[in-house]
């Protein structure tokens with residue numbers, strides 16, 4: 001099939017192109033996963049459908065109740081929005097860890113999710129803030145929580161012709177905040193050994209009202225860790241130790257060059273404790 | 288196969304070129320436009336030798352499809368000096384011996400200038416993080432970092 005490059009200006013046009021060409025077409029956001037995979041010969045789409053001409057995918061709205069992040073917006077430009085950074089410091093921490101400055105000039109949250117890597121940094125961070133994926137396709141629109149959008153290594157819930165349009169996140173309530181930590185063997189330019197997203201909401205007296213934790217790179221997709229045991233009590237060393245044990249127990253890592261199963265389980269517990277601590281401290285400052 | 292006709296602005300000048308639909312911006316710059324200052328180290332986004340700015344934003348040209356730049360503005364290393372006058376980043380790299388074989392240098396120049404354009408007074412840590420996507424196998428980085436800090440000081444003076 002003849003190769004082509006398409007730059008639709010509307011979602012309808014983009015969906016039409018993806019439907020028409022099926023497996024031969026591929027959406028292009030920042031290209032930092034897709035073009036690398038094409039160069040390696042892993043993917044050979046004939047038709048590239050560039051999504052960056054579609055306004056809704058490039059927009060960023062900080063509404064009264066909800067923040068809506070266009071799926072193809074680059075992480076470098078997200079980081080420049082001080083209000084967004086203040087609202088979701090954890091999500092932006094995750095976005096800021098993606099590759100280099102050059103990669104962030106192009107990389108999008110939508111691409112990070114749609115690529116489906118179990119080690120993708122924004123997956124756990126988006127899961128703990130309960131981001132909702134807004135999807136458009138041949139049969140109209142639907143929404144799915146991030147945790148349901150990611151279905152396995154390299155796999156998402158997107159059907160043929162479907163496009164991730166945006167991520168919708170409710171503004172954090174009072175005394176609530178997020179955090180994200182990842183462990184890699186050096187400080188930049190590597191893929192997570194473990195990633196941990198945390199979110200904490202405190203009662204007025206400082207006790208834990210809600211705590212959420214999601215792990216990346218230690219399972220086929222983002223792994224939620226139940227932290228019901230923390231609710232009602234103080235977020236102290238004992239509570240964090242309990243959370244760390246829950247994280248280590250929930251982790252289902254594989255052995256690979258980045259770490260053994262035992263090592264990744266241990267690091268999962270450590271990052272869980274630290275990320276929850278940071279989220280709780282941030283939440284306390286939002287009283 | 289029919290080639291695409293791309294109209295864009297490169298280093299401030301309108302430029303037109305023909306390319307295959309999936310050609311990278313890096314290949315188009317080097318092979319169609321004749322700007323060979325931008326280098327290929329890896330073609331996978333890891334080394335930064337191909338750094339350019341696209342609408343002012345630092346990117347790897349190996350991970351941009353050439354057709355994407357239609358209607359946008361690209362700046363390459365050839366657009367950094369003003370005529371014969373080297374940019375302070377270039378001058379300081381020379382003075383500090385911040386290059387040996389030189390293949391990484393165009394990428395460092397473009398990346399460092401992009402940093403100083405938005406952060407005139409970066410800390411050493413900021414310089415090192417900003418340049419983490421630029422690999423150099425010769426210099427050990429230290430001289431490059433010192434050259435960038437020195438260039439920043441000169442630009443502020």
Ligand SMILES: Cc1cc2nc3c(=O)[nH]c(=O)nc-3n(C[C@H](O)[C@H](O)[C@H](O)COP(=O)(O)OP(=O)(O)OC[C@H]3O[C@@H](n4cnc5c(N)ncnc54)[C@H](O)[C@@H]3O)c2cc1C
Nearest residue numbers: 027029030031032033034099108111112114120121164332
């Ligand atoms: C050097 C380097 C370092 C990296 N470091 C990291 C890292 O530290 N952490 C990390 O998580 N990732 C990392 N990555 C991977 C990559 O940069 C990220 O996953 C990035 O967020 C992908 O976004 P993109 O916009 O470039 O996606 P693209 O490459 O454009 O797309 C990725 C996939 O999603 C599909 N797609 C994209 N957008 C949509 C949409 N809106 N709807 C439907 N399908 C869509 C594409 O068809 C493709 O299959 C790195 C990559 C490189 C090259």
Ligand code: FES
Nearest residue numbers: 328329330335349
């Ligand atoms: S050639 Fe583009 S990053 Fe190495």
Ligand code: FES
Nearest residue numbers: 387389423424425
């Ligand atoms: S001078 Fe040789 S790679 Fe940097």
